Amino acid sequence: MEETTKCPFCSEEILKDAKKCKHCGEFLEKGVRPQPQYIPKKSSGLAAILSLCCVGLGQIYNGQFIKGFLYFFVFVILLIWAGFMGIGSIFMGSLTAVLLIPFIFGVLPIISFWIFGMVDAYKTSERINKGEV
Ligand SMILES: [Zn+2]
Numbered sequence: 697m698e699e700t701t702k703c704p705f706c707s708e709e710i711l712k713d714a715k716k717c718k719h720c721g722e723f724l725e726k727g728v729r730p731q732p733q734y735i736p737k738k739s740s741g742l743a744a745i746l747s748l749c750c751v752g753l754g755q756i757y758n759g760q761f762i763k764g765f766l767y768f769f770v771f772v773i774l775l776i777w778a779g780f781m782g783i784g785s786i787f788m789g790s791l792t793a794v795l796l797i798p799f800i801f802g803v804l805p806i807i808s809f810w811i812f813g814m815v816d817a818y819k820t821s822e823r824i825n826k827g828e829v
Pocket residue numbers: 703704705706707708717718719720721722
């Protein structure tokens with residue numbers, strides 16, 4: 697006697713190896729029926745790379761236009777700020793000040809914000825793919 701199973705569509709008794717249900721005509725073999733596939737909408741890697749090229753670009757790629765422009769705007773402010781720090785430190789006279797102050801108050805915030813923007817773009821695109829955004 698051949699092994700039987702229940703058809704998942706009509707619950708009728710069918711052969712275990714059946715490819716097609718003889719009662720309701722549904723295909724039972726995997727691959728015959730198109731399975732719903734997980735298709736990522738956004739590439740989180742690309743979002744991070746875009747943010748590396750230009751701050752805010754990853755956010756724009758994710759469809760967050762205002763956030764993207766805001767990030768870029770903050771970045772430009774930080775650059776100008778770092779420029780002032782660099783010029784200002786020259787007048788302080790000491791070499792330590794010239795080297796350290798622009799780095800701590802200028803370069804570090806820029807790098808931090810840059811990385812923050814990349815991580816944010818990456819995480820946001822992952823959330824978009826999961827359907828959370
Ligand atoms: Zn059936």
